[in-house]
Amino acid sequence: xxxxVLLAPIGLPLAAALTYAAVGWHTRTSAWAGVVTxxxxxxxxxxxxxxxxxxxxxxxxxxxIRADALSAWMLLxxxxxxxxxxxxxxxxxxxxxxxxxxxxxxxxxLHLFIAAMAAAVLAGNLGVLWVxxxxxxIVTAFLVGHERSRTALEAAWKYVVICSAAIAIAFLGLVLxxxxxxxxxxxxxxxxxxxxxxxxxxxxxPAVTRIxxxxxxxxxGAKAGLVPLHAWxxxxxxxxxxxxxxxxxxxxxxxxLYAVLRVKAVADPVLGAGYLRTLLAVLALxxxxxxxxxxxxxxxxxxxxxxxxxxxxGLIALAAAIGSQLAVAALLLHMAGHGLAKTVAFxxxxxILHGHHSSRITDVRALATRMPRLAALFGLAVLALxxxxxxxxxxxxxxxxxxxxxxxxxxxxxxAFALVVAAFAAIAVHTASMLLGxxxxxxxTTGSLPAxxxxxxxxPLIAGLLxxxxxxxTLGPVTNLLHAAAAIVGAP
Amino acid sequence: xxxxxxxxxxxxxxxxFLLTAVGVLWRHQLSAMIRLFGLQGxxxxxxxxxxGIHQHSLELIVVAAGLGALxxxxxxxxxxxxxxxxxxxxxxxxxxxxxxxSLLAAAALTLLAYAVTRPLVALAPSPATAILPAAVAVxxxxxxxxxxxxxxxxxxxxxxxxxxxxxxTAFLAADGVPLIVxxxxxxxxxxVVLVLQVLTTRLRTxxxxxxxxxxxxxxx
Numbered sequence: 001x002x003x004x005v006l007l008a009p010i011g012l013p014l015a016a017a018l019t020y021a022a023v024g025w026h027t028r029t030s031a032w033a034g035v036v037t038x039x040x041x042x043x044x045x046x047x048x049x050x051x052x053x054x055x056x057x058x059x060x061x062x063x064x065i066r067a068d069a070l071s072a073w074m075l076l077x078x079x080x081x082x083x084x085x086x087x088x089x090x091x092x093x094x095x096x097x098x099x100x101x102x103x104x105x106x107x108x109x110l111h112l113f114i115a116a117m118a119a120a121v122l123a124g125n126l127g128v129l130w131v132x133x134x135x136x137x138i139v140t141a142f143l144v145g146h147e148r149s150r151t152a153l154e155a156a157w158k159y160v161v162i163c164s165a166a167i168a169i170a171f172l173g174l175v176l177x178x179x180x181x182x183x184x185x186x187x188x189x190x191x192x193x194x195x196x197x198x199x200x201x202x203x204x205x206p207a208v209t210r211i212x213x214x215x216x217x218x219x220x221g222a223k224a225g226l227v228p229l230h231a232w233x234x235x236x237x238x239x240x241x242x243x244x245x246x247x248x249x250x251x252x253x254x255x256x257l258y259a260v261l262r263v264k265a266v267a268d269p270v271l272g273a274g275y276l277r278t279l280l281a282v283l284a285l286x287x288x289x290x291x292x293x294x295x296x297x298x299x300x301x302x303x304x305x306x307x308x309x310x311x312x313x314g315l316i317a318l319a320a321a322i323g324s325q326l327a328v329a330a331l332l333l334h335m336a337g338h339g340l341a342k343t344v345a346f347x348x349x350x351x352i353l354h355g356h357h358s359s360r361i362t363d364v365r366a367l368a369t370r371m372p373r374l375a376a377l378f379g380l381a382v383l384a385l386x387x388x389x390x391x392x393x394x395x396x397x398x399x400x401x402x403x404x405x406x407x408x409x410x411x412x413x414x415x416a417f418a419l420v421v422a423a424f425a426a427i428a429v430h431t432a433s434m435l436l437g438x439x440x441x442x443x444x445t446t447g448s449l450p451a452x453x454x455x456x457x458x459x460p461l462i463a464g465l466l467x468x469x470x471x472x473x474t475l476g477p478v479t480n481l482l483h484a485a486a487a488i489v490g491a492p
Numbered sequence: 493x494x495x496x497x498x499x500x501x502x503x504x505x506x507x508x509f510l511l512t513a514v515g516v517l518w519r520h521q522l523s524a525m526i527r528l529f530g531l532q533g534x535x536x537x538x539x540x541x542x543x544g545i546h547q548h549s550l551e552l553i554v555v556a557a558g559l560g561a562l563x564x565x566x567x568x569x570x571x572x573x574x575x576x577x578x579x580x581x582x583x584x585x586x587x588x589x590x591x592x593x594s595l596l597a598a599a600a601l602t603l604l605a606y607a608v609t610r611p612l613v614a615l616a617p618s619p620a621t622a623i624l625p626a627a628v629a630v631x632x633x634x635x636x637x638x639x640x641x642x643x644x645x646x647x648x649x650x651x652x653x654x655x656x657x658x659x660x661t662a663f664l665a666a667d668g669v670p671l672i673v674x675x676x677x678x679x680x681x682x683x684v685v686l687v688l689q690v691l692t693t694r695l696r697t698x699x700x701x702x703x704x705x706x707x708x709x710x711x712x
Contacts, residue, residue, distance in 0.1 A: 175661055
């Protein structure tokens, strides 16, 4: 029974991918098969969350697959964003006049991508986690290059080369960790198992572990969009189809940071909290500074959303550096809130792109008068991302700030929030210039208004916004899950 | 193989392993780079075979055969196919760092590798861990190739050097990682190379050549 619950999150998307491989993508029928399997995935994630909250961690396949409260929380996030992205995909593909062949490939790759992310959060072994994260790079490469334009191909190339190299560096870190673990007396099948590593942490050689952990954090951090190997992120996120951008930004970046958290849980007992705290705080502040600077002069609204993701990942990395239970709880809430809000922002930006055939901020004017429904959705999503209540990001940013002050990282937290304010101002100005202002004279004379978003296409976006607001108002039944998850990696 | 000659053979294989990486930095011709990469794959397989014979482990010898087939056979073959119908004398024309400076950088990176691997060697001194610096040097040289070369294919070769270095580290330090991870890694590597091969073909149709200097459209 529990094996079925643990394997379903990987098996269901694989089944959807097989369906698309067999019958192709048909707008009225098989396009919705992926929505059904993803809804089942969400139901399965809920039942797994209930199980681990009541009975603690569960595992299958000799510990290769394991779920504790942290995995269950991440799986819920993956399922929620995947559901919104799959729900929005039929509208996106029919608006883009995609050929049946590339629609079919899109269906296959999208669901393989979801399966890989589910495998990553359910892996009980750092090696398997690594393989799953690397698999996400491979399957998303062609999703990024889906449009086959020169810019999309360029983005796909940079994405594969930088991410594969970065993740190879993380693998070198895991190899060295395995070396240290074998010399600490762990059996070869236990030496990358994070539960066993945490139990035997005090026996690991500190000098080797220090090198290993540094490499692993840099490698997985690059996949999460942290400097110095971040250059792929704005290109890939701006060139990918909107539902794919939503998945990459909303859950792939958090999954990579989840890997950093697992590595941190192994490292802290060996090396003390100071080592990773310094490393992560430096990476976080550098990422925030870079994102804030590039947001100010931004001319492309999809790239603006991509740099906003880097800003949020920087903030999450700072929370990981703080490392107290409050910080980790705020971090996990921030991941969930950012995932939902960024999904809505990317999906609505995809509709704006289709309406204007341009992603330049200056080409979009007076959206609030010309396409009020779409403007409201995009505007609300950006407000949520900026941290206005009742969005969950308001509560989580408050939590991170408080945890930072409590943990004696006051200067770093203050610097980080100063940068967040700069990014806030830049995003607010750019968004206001897109939404407000008089209707351009060219449009008023020719009357060539872009098609408005239909009610069916707006549904997943509204659902996402309701989700992020609900999380900000009350955690309700998932409170216990969040606290249990925070206790796993957070220092008491 | 006697116990006395074992470190000798291992050192010889690791020397070839490092030398081929330096050779990639030295040569301009893409086809020569791929040949050197194939030779490095053979040196890696030889290294793992020597470890296997020394430890009387049939499993390691079988793994070495698989490694050799993948890294000295299949991957160079795929890279050569990605070269496609571009002229045989296709060259890395304007690397970001010229050859003389690249070779000096390789020397500096090798010294760096010796410096950072000291704790690794100290944890379990043995003939196998003694050559860990060479493996780490190949990782660094591979990364250097990746960031300083402009042709799409030389970047792929840089990535593959990086990966060879990591695999060598895994076998020298800990006789390889668990089999399921090793299989996953090899499979991933193969897929990455296939993905890159498809992308190079598409880049060539879109841009005319796969000189990444042309990739200038996305920037801030």
